[in-house]
Amino acid sequence: MITIKDNRCDFCAACITVCPPDCIEVRESSIKIIEEECIDCDLCVYICPIDVLEQTNEK
Amino acid sequence: MKNNYDVIVVGGGPGGSMAAWEVAKAGYSVCLLEKDRDIGYPVRCGEAIGEAALRQFVDPKDSWIASEITGTTLVAPDNTSVDIDFAKETGYILNRRIFDYDLSRYAANAGAEVYTKSYVKGLIIEDDFIKGVKLDYLGEPKEIRANIVIGADGLASRIGRAAGIRTQVRMKDMESGLQYSASNVDVPINKMIMYVGSNHAPGGYLWIFPKGNKFANIGIGIDGKASQHKSAKAYLDEFMDANFPNAAILTTMCGGVPCPTPMKSPIKNGLMLVGDAAHLINPVTGGGIAPAMKSGMISGQIASEAIKNNDYSEQFLSKYVKRVFKEFGNNHERLYRIKEVIHKLTDDELNGIAIKVKKIDPLKRSLGSVFKTAVYKKPSLILDVVRIFAGF
Numbered sequence: 402m403i404t405i406k407d408n409r410c411d412f413c414a415a416c417i418t419v420c421p422p423d424c425i426e427v428r429e430s431s432i433k434i435i436e437e438e439c440i441d442c443d444l445c446v447y448i449c450p451i452d453v454l455e456q457t458n459e460k
Numbered sequence: 461m462k463n464n465y466d467v468i469v470v471g472g473g474p475g476g477s478m479a480a481w482e483v484a485k486a487g488y489s490v491c492l493l494e495k496d497r498d499i500g501y502p503v504r505c506g507e508a509i510g511e512a513a514l515r516q517f518v519d520p521k522d523s524w525i526a527s528e529i530t531g532t533t534l535v536a537p538d539n540t541s542v543d544i545d546f547a548k549e550t551g552y553i554l555n556r557r558i559f560d561y562d563l564s565r566y567a568a569n570a571g572a573e574v575y576t577k578s579y580v581k582g583l584i585i586e587d588d589f590i591k592g593v594k595l596d597y598l599g600e601p602k603e604i605r606a607n608i609v610i611g612a613d614g615l616a617s618r619i620g621r622a623a624g625i626r627t628q629v630r631m632k633d634m635e636s637g638l639q640y641s642a643s644n645v646d647v648p649i650n651k652m653i654m655y656v657g658s659n660h661a662p663g664g665y666l667w668i669f670p671k672g673n674k675f676a677n678i679g680i681g682i683d684g685k686a687s688q689h690k691s692a693k694a695y696l697d698e699f700m701d702a703n704f705p706n707a708a709i710l711t712t713m714c715g716g717v718p719c720p721t722p723m724k725s726p727i728k729n730g731l732m733l734v735g736d737a738a739h740l741i742n743p744v745t746g747g748g749i750a751p752a753m754k755s756g757m758i759s760g761q762i763a764s765e766a767i768k769n770n771d772y773s774e775q776f777l778s779k780y781v782k783r784v785f786k787e788f789g790n791n792h793e794r795l796y797r798i799k800e801v802i803h804k805l806t807d808d809e810l811n812g813i814a815i816k817v818k819k820i821d822p823l824k825r826s827l828g829s830v831f832k833t834a835v836y837k838k839p840s841l842i843l844d845v846v847r848i849f850a851g852f
């Protein structure tokens with residue numbers, strides 16, 4: 402599961418651009434991940450310039 | 461806001477404003493929908509543009525220009541630096557907050573309706589034709605219709621995805637970017653400084669774009685493969701600590717820069733994508749303002765032609781794609797090939813290139829000569845370099 406760590410997100414939408422199922426929604430000042438569609442590929446975690454997103458599944 | 465327009469433009473960046481302006485000039489009804497409360501803000505950009513690139517659309521206003529750029533300094537991994545004066549061209553660092561705002565005002569003054577706080581969340585699709593958009597306007601759901609929708613909604617293009625166009629970008633072609641607008645930094649006023657190499661910015665570069673008065677955009681883009689191991693922020697903070705420990709960071713901005721080849725088919729029945737939404741960024745520099753403006757302008761012209769002919773089919777709109785490729789898309793494909801070679805160079809090779817270019821007489825040095833030296837491993841690309849930099 403991807404967790405949005407704190408309120409640092411800048412709503413730049415870089416994470417959407419790499420998300421294969423397009424399950425991230427970014428608006429002017431909100432970000433939401435549609436969990437049911439997420440495939441836990443972690444690409445959004447890798448691309449975020451300021452490390453806002455975190456994979457919180459136990460591996 | 462009406463329920464019907466000839467054309468709907470989604471996104472109020474330079475691509476969207478140019479598209480709306482062009483349609484309005486032709487006398488058709490058009491609305492421009494921007495999700496944020498402001499046009500032109502936040503500024504997710506280093507704000508650099510070539511003077512000639514800008515002048516093909518508009519005469520620059522003084523208030524748009526923070527500084528005039530007459531050359532660049534390239535810094536290799538071992539900090540060898542090479543100065544290159546621009547022979548013919550000069551560049552600008554813009555104030556995009558003012559610039560983007562003015563472009564939307566040009567569109568509005570020509571008759572376009574501009575709405576902020578308008579988040580487009582989906583498309584109306586009938587018989588395989590896009591017929592309008594679904595949006596939240598000031599928080600209220602609404603539907604508006606048009607025979608043509610222009611998606612100028614930036615890198616993540618919701619519009620493209622809703623239409624079934626593949627907009628996802630591979631990690632190696634995606635730049636993870638961060639920029640500080642910083643004060644109390646003593647940098648030359650008319651030079652862009654760019655740092656390359658795995659220590660500075662793997663798979664991208666780090667830039668200092670001066671805005672005058674000890675103020676500058678200092679930013680970084682690293683590719684998605686590198687950002688898997690260390691974030692753009694970590695690289696930029698190290699650089700700031702080492703070089704500008706006393707800087708005051710007045711703005712922090714994140715952003716992604718998609719740098720793949722241009723989309724082959726950024727169109728559907730009743731839809732054209734422009735600018736970042738269609739991956740129309742110079743893949744070597746990450747410069748996307750001028751390509752967004754150009755594609756926006758062309759899309760507006762083709763939209764007007766489509767209305768005149770009452771033909772909104774993908775086949776008709778393929779005229780848009782042909783013109784984009786002819787005017788700069790083919791060059792972007794060449795630049796992509798060059799980027800692929802440059803990104804494979806090791807730090808030692810980059811240092812070696814810097815030393816070689818330094819030996820060229822400063823008056824004869826040009827960006828073309830740098831790229832020619834950089835593609836020595838793939839001589840077949842020399843022709844691409846010559847084609848692109850013929851004018852430099």
Ligand SMILES: Cc1cc2nc3c(=O)[nH]c(=O)nc-3n(C[C@H](O)[C@H](O)[C@H](O)COP(=O)(O)OP(=O)(O)OC[C@H]3O[C@@H](n4cnc5c(N)ncnc54)[C@H](O)[C@@H]3O)c2cc1C
Pocket residue numbers: 470471472473474475476493494495496500504505506507508509578579580581612613614615618619637638639679714715716717734735736737741746747748749750752
């Ligand atoms: C860190 C960084 C530095 C850069 N530096 C430079 C540079 O120095 N020079 C240069 O030429 N280029 C630079 N670029 C690239 C440049 O910023 C873009 O290429 C350019 O802004 C693209 O213009 P556009 O109109 O296509 O999209 P954008 O300017 O991104 O505009 C898209 C607009 O659409 C809106 N939008 C998105 N989704 C929706 C929706 N669903 N509904 C309604 N509105 C929506 C957004 O809010 C936004 O205002 C940089 C980019 C980054 C990230």
Ligand code: SF4
Pocket residue numbers: 409410411412413414415416417427432448449450451452453454714
């Ligand atoms: S990439 Fe990071 S900062 Fe940008 S929208 Fe996604 S989570 Fe937020």
Ligand code: SF4
Pocket residue numbers: 403419420421422423424425434438439440441442443444445446
């Ligand atoms: S983990 Fe993958 S699928 Fe899930 S939100 Fe991130 S990018 Fe999308």
